[in-house]
Amino acid sequence: MACFVAPVTEAVVTTVMAKVVKSKENKEALKNVHMEESSFNNKKIAFSTKLGWLNKMLWGGSALLAFEHIWHGEVIATFPFLTAIKSGEAIGMLKEIGTTGVGMAVLVTAVWGVMLIVSSALEKRAANEVNLAKETN
């Protein structure tokens, strides 16, 4: 009916978060230029980039899912835009957003969490290799 509403809502929040984090990182980067931080910190993937992965999954997935709803006639071009509201099934629609929609948002976020764990493990391994190379030299 309108399950894509839940991931879209999360996408709006994470997009705002990514913008805020990005501006903070830019300020930090300016500070680090003066302080000459170690080269390892510069090789780490910025958290705003990692948030970007979640944004792309949420926005992209929601866009394709919204198209599926248009295909099935559940989303229409005229007000109230959702056939469920027009036919008086608003409660059923809200229930679906609360169950299927939230489930979608949670699963995408969980997969992103796994991506974060894997990427931080790879970053640690790369840092160890750099340290080992420095020690041997």
Add this chain to the structure above:
Amino acid sequence: MTLLIAVFAAIASTIAWYLSLEKKSELQLGFLSLMFWGASLMWFVDAVVEYIEEGAEYFNQAPFDMLNDAYLGLVVVALGMVIWLVSLIIKDPKGLIKSRLIGSRK
């Protein structure tokens, strides 16, 4: 069928993204693969909910429904690729379109 086609598109685009890393390509295939993975995960949840409601009947779809779902899956893949292409042209990471436009003005 829509889920299956979206998963295949996600796998293919991820392989293309991985191969593009070696060539240092700026085609932004990561965006395409993340979009298809996002959609695949969402349709997976949809499929699980339908399976809980319908049970084994979920796998016994009528041929016409399967054909319609497959058609939808292909259209969704095409739409995803159009979104990626438009994003690539707007961002123009290598500045090729910009340089061509400026070059043609000169």
